[in-house]
Amino acid sequence: MMKITKESLDQFKDKYNGDETNRAVQNAIAKVGINKSSLDNNVTRRHNFVFSDETKKGAITNQKSSGRCWMFAALNAARVDTMEKLNVETFEFSQNYTLFWDKLEKSNYFLDSIIETVDEPLNSRLVQYLLMDPVQDGGQWDMFSGILKKYGAVPKAAMPETYHSSNTNELNQLLTAKLRDFAAKIRGSYKEGKTTNQLIEQKEAYLYFVYSLLVKTLGEIPETFTYEYRDKDKEFHRISEITPREFFKKYVAWDLEERVSLINAPTEDKPFGKAYTVKYLGTIKEAQPVKYVNAPIDALKNAAVQSIKEGEPVWFGCDVGKMLDRESGIMDDRTYDYEATLGESVELTKAQRLDYGESLLTHAMVLVGVDLDEKGNPIKWKVENSWGDKSGDKGIYSMSDKWFDEYTYQVAVKRTFIETKWLKSLEEPVIELEPWDPMGALARLK
Template sequence: MATEIRFGSSAIQLSDIERYSAEFRANPNNRVRTNAITKSGIHGVATSFDARADMPFTFSIELETGPVTNQKQSGRCWLFAGLNTIRHGMSKRLNLPPFELSQSYAMFWDKFEKANYFLERVLDTLDEPTDSRLVQWLLQAPMQDGGQWDMFVALVEKYGIVPQYAMPETYHSSRSVLMNRLLTQKLRKQAADFRSAYTAGTTISDIRESKRRFMGEFYRLLCYFLGEPPKTFDFEYRDKEKVFHRETNLTPLGFYEKYAEDLSQYVSVINAPTADKPFGKSYTVQYLGNVEGGRQVRYVNVEIETLKSLALAQLSDGEAVWFGCDVGKASDRDDGILDTALFDYESALDTAFDMTKAERLDYAESLMTHAMVFTGANVIEGKVNRWKVENSWGKEPGKDGFFVMSDKWFDEYMYQIVVHRKYLSDDLAAAFDAEPIVLKPWDPMGSLATLR
């Protein structure tokens, strides 16, 4: 017998390990599970045949859309989803064949604005110690690809949009990791210089003048990676009836204002069933944004059935719905299925995974990671059992790039939708417009959609 070595009552004892091993070997089912999982992997054992059969790609409500887009090796899902909602509306109004809006254009201005936003937050916190939680949170990821709906609107309202041909993809728009790493290093160095200058007695106005010079250098670097954004362009297309159209010398902002929906009328609605966020209240997140002085991130928190009814109302009127979710949970990327019944981990592992949605949020098990677009739903007697999802991972995953989501998955891993404010009840509209409760920067509702 192994000699007992004691490290204190809180340590694992060798006698404990001997007991655990004996218990494991006493049950023959444990050996069967070990053989199956080590040979085929947990998904090979836990995948439910019945669940896959219950998730066909058929829907009673289905919007006409073009081919899916592809964010490739970048975390721009929120920009792709936002631009997809705009292009669907434009295609319908202008009778356009499939086309895309420039994701690289939006990416350029997002990074430019994020740099300025980060440096302004550095100036806000000059009196904080460098190792404070707030400063360390700000320094964690000053330059990354992720974002939220209101950040998308802030960009479009300031810089407009352009067709993809006016600013096409580049190597680093589609492969952003190294670009982000280098730009992050520049920003962290600038933060260090600002804090050192402030400690040495430099005035805030002089530091801000240094920031303006730095932003010129940052603009130049972005041009190297992404190309310089167009100031004007010609909008030329042949519609589905083969009629040619041309409008010359359009500005990106003029193009948005003339051809796209007014995004200021669309609002974010969330489902966060945690004790610190009562339903029927509006919320914002401290230091969450990209455009300094732009649109504030704001949500109204509602029960899950209200979230569903709002999404279904907009879909029923023929309009797509931007949404944010935790796409990595209970999902099969290859087959494009999002369903809580898809993987029976509990039977395969003989254990329970029974956290509630609120517990997953409170204990860092789940948050919004990805943004996509609802383009359909399957309704039976007024209830949705499946949702059609337009992703931005290209045509290979799912069915030509589209995913199917079960209604139960919606309950557990859906966090945010965007709808026109006309769908809100009077009470919800008043709640949304009320002064928002300010959440901490690290609150899970401040997470950015950035999954590749």
Template sequence: MSQHNPQAVMTQEMIEQFRMSFESDPVNRLAQDAVTRVSVHTVALNHEAATGTDHTFSVMLPSNEATAQEKSGRCWLFSGLNTFRTEVMQRLDVDKFELSQSYLMFWDKLEKASYFLESILSTLSEPVDGRLLMHLLHHPLQDGGQWDMFCALVAKYGVVPKTVMPETESSGNSGVMNAVITAKLREYAADLRRMAATGDEEDVLRSRKEMMMGVIFRMLAIHLGTPPVEFFWQWRDKGGAFHRDGTITPQEFFGRYVGVDLENKVCLINCPTPDKPMNHLYTIGYLGNVIEAKGIRYLNTPIEVFKQAAIDMLVAGRPVWFGCDVGKFEERDLGILDPSIFEYDLVYGEGFMSDKAERILYGQSAMNHAMVLTGIDLDGDGHARKWRVENSWGDKLGDKGFMVMTDAWFDEYVYEVAVSRDYLPEGLAAVLREEPTVLPPWDPMGALAVAR
């Protein structure tokens, strides 16, 4: 800023006025004494909201033990697989069961690497310092994902029990693995662009890409183990009876023991910004993992439609995958999501007044975590009071890993729900057949569930 408006300068007189105003109010000094010694969330905690929240629900699906994604951003994979668990438990007649998250993590990383290199090949004419290339190079192999990316993996690779491909050090602590493979992918991006610039034809570039993918496979196998092509499956049910299915593929396991119709699921979003009309289909440019899959599809719906579809799913006994901004007004130890849980206005003298649309537009909020709705508390008129949430942060928080989300928090910070088409209002099914509007890769709705 070589030139500036004199009125824009922070003067000493102005700063002195701020100081005097602060020190003249004893409430400010009390807040300072408290917050300089303990977390502002401890000071601002709304005791009435915290003690008035219980873990009792009028509709509650069968529970399983909480899962733990550890130090990784695999919440979308954990929550997606957790929606399958009840079905598997019923078919196997067991009390507890967990599917392998590291199995899908392996294939997600491999597919993302291929998707990234294809994106590089399709943008060879773009400047390396342009916005698109900078976006593609930023996080080519991060842990996060979306519902449609989860479905693409399951449809192509199936699922396996956790005992078949258990956790490794890198699956639960993915930072180093991601860093070394990301470094290799950026190196490969430079290599492909350099080859193209010197005149190599597409067949040469693709041959080079295949070699690159062999290296990425090797790196992933070293960190995560080699995913099975088939495995031997047998188990005992909760009554002690022995069952043997023999040698089975991951795709066969999904068909026999999960059997969820993924094609019947649709991802609804609630994004009330003026640039995204309601009841319209959207996709995100350069976002995905499995290249041949249909890609990301979002149906933007009003909050009433969005919420009612989730309610109807739960009442029918079906868990709901959802994406939200988990860090806002979250009391993690108690497992409470409630916009009144912290009284910031009492600490700072002013609260936060932006609505959902404004927070999205100005970068204050976006979907960053995925969990599962497994219960709801309905009032006498069938309206939601609060929601039961299955998280993937272990069993030490909330009610043995389960959280309570108030309906007010749902309205403000839930952005996506994956529901069956059967629960959409008449007329919306036709919208799903329309060609989606392509949003830029950096659109807020392109955010990935990656919180840990």
């Protein structure tokens, strides 16, 4: 065992002071921080926010202080079809409506999982994982697809934002505390000899508390609603007494069964061309489990390009915090030249970043354009974010193709945009991943 000695510290000090550039870098970092001091201005020149192929998009949205990025991204992609059908310049769905159902369904999913694992030791890795973060804001594509299938969607006017839909921390903290309280009571009842049916009855009583809390913080759910609007030609329209499911079916008209999630996890334990799911990952208990096909990164990019060329925006999940200059909205693998300022850069491969906990899916956005070279190869990608219009080009980000390679993990597209060889795995047995696998990470960055 080696310990830090005074001699080693003296050597470090002498070596540091022997490089005159260290003082200049130290002063710069002290003034503006590591990232701004390391920002490579040459990267900025490569991002002119001009793209050869683009889809339609609506006005930039803002998830505010919530982790609903996956909802915003899915609804921002879906609204393009709604805008076409209603003949409007822009449109926004209610993300509060889907948040309500996500919280209620996640609470039910969690309590069911607690009942399923009552015979597990409390200190088991599985039970502790379930208790860690049962009802946070995050999610993945298939989880939101399940919400849309069961509950549909409504315009923002039908269920507008509240304080707690835009600021979810207090709600999440209280709801998490109560769910852990309920979990303790369920496990206690099991020790007292209660049957599974009795535990389920106990759970139903707990779900009423969750429901009442959500109504008080997010508002009442509209069973039917009337939507009034003026189209591009200034003509007035009224859609009367329609249900959320009817609205989604008529004014989005997506066949959610035809949308497939591709992931790129180039780790040894996940061969390409196989379909995967994650144990205990979901929102709606009776919905189809999360399922995605692992494929090379080019398969994800090719599918995204085909979708964009057909005018279809693409929901995608990535590790947005890596090599992002939030102010300019530039996502580039060379955004920060850490080697110039710090002497070394991080040299982990994408697979190593997943294996060693350095990267995972953290955020979902929408691909609304791509810049292709003369041979049809992507140069950079146009990204619609949901952080408002104060960053990037009024809310639009520019992502280099290399950044896509390194930090994009998931895209959801129509089957018709995916090569047949990658779809074959959907007909084979699905491989189950452990709940703590990095591909079970949820998009929830604020």
